[in-house]
Structure formats: structure tokens, C-alpha cells
Amino acid sequence: MNASPVPSSRIGRLFHYGGLAAGMTLGALNESIKRATGSESAPSGGLVLNPQNIERLVKTLSKMRGAALKLGQMLSFQDSNFLPPPIQLILSRVQNQADYMPASQRDSVLTSNLGADWRSLFSTFDETPIAAASIGQVHTATLASTGQKVAIKIQYPGVATSISSDLNNLSILLTATRLLPKGLFLDKTIANARTELAWECDYIREATAQTKFSNLITTSPSESKIFTVPEVISEASGPEVLTMEFMSGDPVTRLPNLSQQERDWLGTHILRLCLLEIVRWNFMQTDPNWSNFLYNQSTNKIELLDFGASREFPREFIDSYVGVLKAAARGDTPTIRELSIKLGYLTGLESQAMLEAHILSILTLAEPFRRDAPAVYDFGEQTVTDRVKALIPVMVRERLRPPPEETYSLHRKLSGAFLLCARLGSRIEARGMFEEVVGGLS
Incomplete structure (x- = not known):
């Protein structure tokens, strides 16, 4: 980590964002000239996301903190499956090297x-x-x-009062430079970031x-x-x-010598906690950052951190969402479609390609919980992530509306838990867990 003053006034933060935009424009121009004259071979990432501009982005976002890093975290967990590789690199780097004041x-x-x-x-x-x-x-x-x-x-000083202006500046920057795919519904992601940042501050x-x-x-x-x-x-x-x-535990992904039994135990309870938060408690800590889960080997307990983005969900939403989970576990595609329209995932006017991709993605994500799943599901060997990734281009191209607001945070947390189980290589009795917590398989 490096120490650097946090720009705390709106004018000061606007100055830095303006400087970033100008620097990236100049960097793209220089890259264009280099390629036109043949003085340098073209790296991956295009004119805007050239190596120099990537460094500019990482340095500025790490210095600004606040909305810049939060939006990066949201995008990296929610949409990393179809973000351009240079964007994934930027998001990964800024999440791990924020400056301190x-x-x-x-x-x-x-x-x-x-x-x-x-x-x-x-x-x-x-x-x-x-x-x-x-x-x-x-x-x-x-x-x-x-x-x-x-x-x-x-x-950090100024973070709370600069949320709206920071996000507006970021939106302009991302739109003008066309750094993100059109199907992201960036305005909805930013609106969700605005709400969650206000909570976290x-x-x-x-x-x-x-x-x-x-x-x-x-x-x-x-x-x-x-x-x-x-x-x-x-x-x-x-x-x-x-x-x-x-809390004296260590982040679960940084423990080098975990036994397979410990990996299974950690994955089982972290995934089960997610289901409890949704189904029984209707109260969820929605930040999926893996460093929020510490394992204290001396007490054999999982220590939970960071409750700034915790939230309740409307009961009607939860009832319908749990209905989708149960339908997916049963392989009941008509109910998935019906409840997806009720929840706002679908309008009912989607193309057949979009409808099939949406339903298949839900069935794929529910694979560990389905009635035909093995009693012990090996998350280390799963291919769910790759299969869902293959469906994303169709859904980005064909979807007619953004997903409901509640799912931005909920899916980010569920995805984080799923990926954590995969990272740990956990083997989990997921089907039995689902039946015990959620039900719906019979």
C-alpha cells in the first residue's frame, strides 16, 4: 500500500477525473500514431486500453477510492464473465492496491x-x-x-459527499471511451452503486x-x-x-495448507449461510469480497466482516425468488419462466434465443442443488462458470430490460460464494443442504 492524500472536495475530485479523461484521450492518440507509423506492434486492448492508459486508470482509481473502487468491485463480481480482459485486469488491480490516507x-x-x-x-x-x-x-x-x-x-474524507458526482463522472468516462459492452445497462449498475455506497458510508x-x-x-x-x-x-x-x-483469523483463500476436510467444511458453511440469509432471515451481508470471511483455526470458527451493504429484501421479491430456486432445483422450466416475468427478469416478449439462454443459465447455476445432482458436489471440478459464460453474449444482445434492482447485490453475493467454493475446491452435500434450508425437491 502507498500513502496519498484523498481528494476530498468535489472540485478536487472532478479535477482528477478530468485529468484522467484527458490523459486517456492523449494516450489513445499517441497509440494511434505509433500503430500508424509502425513504430510499435499493437498490443491487445485497442487504442483506448493500451498499456499506458491501463496504468493511468489503475493509478487514478487507486488514489480516488470511493465510488471508483466500489463500481469496479460491483462490475468485477457481477459481469467479469464478459468484460474485456484489459478491464478485468484493471478491476483486479485496483481492488488490491488502494492507497491509504x-x-x-x-x-x-x-x-x-x-x-x-x-x-x-x-x-x-x-x-x-x-x-x-x-x-x-x-x-x-x-x-x-x-x-x-x-x-x-x-x-476517507469526502467520499460520502462525492458519491453522486463521482458516479456521474465515471459514467461519462465509461460511456465516452466505450470501455464496457452495451448490454451492461450501466445506468442501472451505477444507480445500484449509488444506493450501496450511501449505505456503506x-x-x-x-x-x-x-x-x-x-x-x-x-x-x-x-x-x-x-x-x-x-x-x-x-x-x-x-x-x-x-x-x-x-478478529484474528486469516482470509479463507490465503491459508496455504488447508486440508480437504477444512476446504469442504468452509465451503459448506459459507454456502449454507447464503441460503439462510435469503430464505430464512431475509437479511443479507451482500459484499462478496472473500477477505470478509476469516478462518480462525484455533477456535475452528468462521469470522464474518463488513456489514455496510447489508440489506433486507421485499417479502414478495424473496417469495418469488425462492420459487425460482425451487423450480430450478426441480427442473421446472415453465415455473422459471412465469416467475422470471413476475420478478422482472423477462418481459414475456423476448426472443426464443433469449428465453432459452435465460432459463438454461438458471438451470445451470442451480446444478449443485438439483434432484439429479450427485449427493456430494465437487465445486473444484465444476464447469458451471464456463457454461454460463457461453450464454452471456446471447443474453447481453437479446435482453429487453435490466434485471430487478434487488438482484444486483443478491447475485453478486451468491456468485461470490459459488466462486469461493470453487476456489477452495470444496466438496459439498449441496443437494441435501438445499432441501434442508430451502426445500422444493420433492
């Missing part, structure tokens, strides 16, 4: 939230953050009142959601043995500062 900006945020004497709340405070993400950075400290080790999320809302999720876990006898949620430390929290119990 210098001490002066950090201390200003802490002072405005916790008071000028904020350091007295902590007996120790680590000056260098352990993580920097789209909305803020995380420091470790020791709580003075109890001696407890805590993690402190500190929001409200640390009071996040603290409430985190406490609610903790209560859901602790009041469930089976889940309380598997999961833990860090306690919120109210005395050291505010609208832009969230202090919580420090």
Missing part, C-alpha cells in the same frame, strides 16, 4: 468523530493501517478501558446491521457454533469511525 487526514476524521482527545480512548494505536479499501482504511489498537484489541475503520447504519447479524448468528444454535461476528465498540465509534472487536 496520510496521518493528517486520518487524524482529522478521528477528531471530528471521537473528539480532540481521541487517543485517550486507546492505550496503543498502530499508525500504519492493516488494510485500505474503497470507503476507508483499518487500523489496529488497544482499547484503554478494557485492554481489548480492536480494529478501527476510518472513512453510514457507519452508524453499518454498526446496527453488524449487531443485527450478530444476533441472528447467536440465536441460531447451529450457526453460533460455526460463525462469529465482531462486537461493535460504541464508545469509540461515530458516523465515520467504526471500532470493533479485532
Whole structure:
């Protein structure tokens, strides 16, 4: 990670986006000249996404944080199957190298939230953050009142007030440079990002959601043995500062020597948690970032983080959505079509190619849960991702409307859980899990 001041005013952020647009235009022109004169062979990615412009994008988005990184995260999980490879490279890089703010900006945020004497709340405070993400950075400290080790999320200044302007600037940039496929319905993705960013910038809302999720876990006898949620430390929290119990586990994908039994155990419970969130709790932590799942091998528990984008869903939506899941598990294509129209995935006027691709994609995604699936499904050997990827060009070309708003976050989380199971190589009794949590196979 690198330290760099966060542009905190709207004018300052507009200046950086304007500079990025101008730089990319000049970079594309230079690339065109090089190719016309034959002085350089043409790399993949076209004139706009040449290597120099990719570096410009990564550097600027890492410096800006906020909406730029959030939109990148949303696109990378939701649409990475059909984004151009250079765009996938950019999104991957900016997710892993956000800058952190210098001490002066950090201390200003802490002072405005916790008071000028904020350091007295902590007996120790680590000056260098352990993580920097789209909305803020995380420091470790020791709580003075109890001696407890805590993690402190500190929001970047200006991020909350610049959401709309940042997204408008990004929309103009992405549209003008034609970096994304037309079928993305970028306006809907940006509208969803606007909503979720506002949630994530409200640390009071996040603290409430985190406490609610903790209560859901602790009041469930089976889940309380598997999961833990860090306690919120109210005395050291505010609208832009969230202090919580420090979790000592490691991200599940960064543990090098997991046994197959541990991989199966982790995948099983993470996937089951997703189904519980949808079907029983109607409350979901929708951020699919794999680093939000920590495995503490000493306690044999999965530690859950980051509840800023947690949300409830309308009951009518959930009932119909669960109906689609059940129909897919049974292979009931007429019900899939009927409920897809009710939910807003389809208008009923789609081409036969679009209808077939939509239904087949749902049946494919439900493959681990279907009645004809093996009792133990090997996610490490699955080809679901490739098969769905093959259907995406048809759906992008033929679909008549964007998917319903609720599915942007829900599908991102489900896709993240599915891909995590594949990354772990988990072998899961998915069919039995589905029947137990959701039902619908009989």
C-alpha cells in the first residue's frame, strides 16, 4: 500500500477525473500514431486500453477510492464473465492496491468523530493501517478501558459527499471511451452503486446491521457454533469511525495448507449461510469480497466482516425468488419462466434465443442443488462458470430490460460464494443442504 492524500472536495475530485479523461484521450492518440507509423506492434486492448492508459486508470482509481473502487468491485463480481480482459485486469488491480490516507487526514476524521482527545480512548494505536479499501482504511489498537484489541475503520474524507458526482463522472468516462459492452445497462449498475455506497458510508447504519447479524448468528444454535461476528465498540465509534472487536483469523483463500476436510467444511458453511440469509432471515451481508470471511483455526470458527451493504429484501421479491430456486432445483422450466416475468427478469416478449439462454443459465447455476445432482458436489471440478459464460453474449444482445434492482447485490453475493467454493475446491452435500434450508425437491 502507498500513502496519498484523498481528494476530498468535489472540485478536487472532478479535477482528477478530468485529468484522467484527458490523459486517456492523449494516450489513445499517441497509440494511434505509433500503430500508424509502425513504430510499435499493437498490443491487445485497442487504442483506448493500451498499456499506458491501463496504468493511468489503475493509478487514478487507486488514489480516488470511493465510488471508483466500489463500481469496479460491483462490475468485477457481477459481469467479469464478459468484460474485456484489459478491464478485468484493471478491476483486479485496483481492488488490491488502494492507497491509504496520510496521518493528517486520518487524524482529522478521528477528531471530528471521537473528539480532540481521541487517543485517550486507546492505550496503543498502530499508525500504519492493516488494510485500505474503497470507503476507508483499518487500523489496529488497544482499547484503554478494557485492554481489548480492536480494529478501527476510518472513512476517507469526502467520499460520502462525492458519491453522486463521482458516479456521474465515471459514467461519462465509461460511456465516452466505450470501455464496457452495451448490454451492461450501466445506468442501472451505477444507480445500484449509488444506493450501496450511501449505505456503506453510514457507519452508524453499518454498526446496527453488524449487531443485527450478530444476533441472528447467536440465536441460531447451529450457526453460533460455526460463525462469529465482531462486537461493535460504541464508545469509540461515530458516523465515520467504526471500532470493533479485532478478529484474528486469516482470509479463507490465503491459508496455504488447508486440508480437504477444512476446504469442504468452509465451503459448506459459507454456502449454507447464503441460503439462510435469503430464505430464512431475509437479511443479507451482500459484499462478496472473500477477505470478509476469516478462518480462525484455533477456535475452528468462521469470522464474518463488513456489514455496510447489508440489506433486507421485499417479502414478495424473496417469495418469488425462492420459487425460482425451487423450480430450478426441480427442473421446472415453465415455473422459471412465469416467475422470471413476475420478478422482472423477462418481459414475456423476448426472443426464443433469449428465453432459452435465460432459463438454461438458471438451470445451470442451480446444478449443485438439483434432484439429479450427485449427493456430494465437487465445486473444484465444476464447469458451471464456463457454461454460463457461453450464454452471456446471447443474453447481453437479446435482453429487453435490466434485471430487478434487488438482484444486483443478491447475485453478486451468491456468485461470490459459488466462486469461493470453487476456489477452495470444496466438496459439498449441496443437494441435501438445499432441501434442508430451502426445500422444493420433492
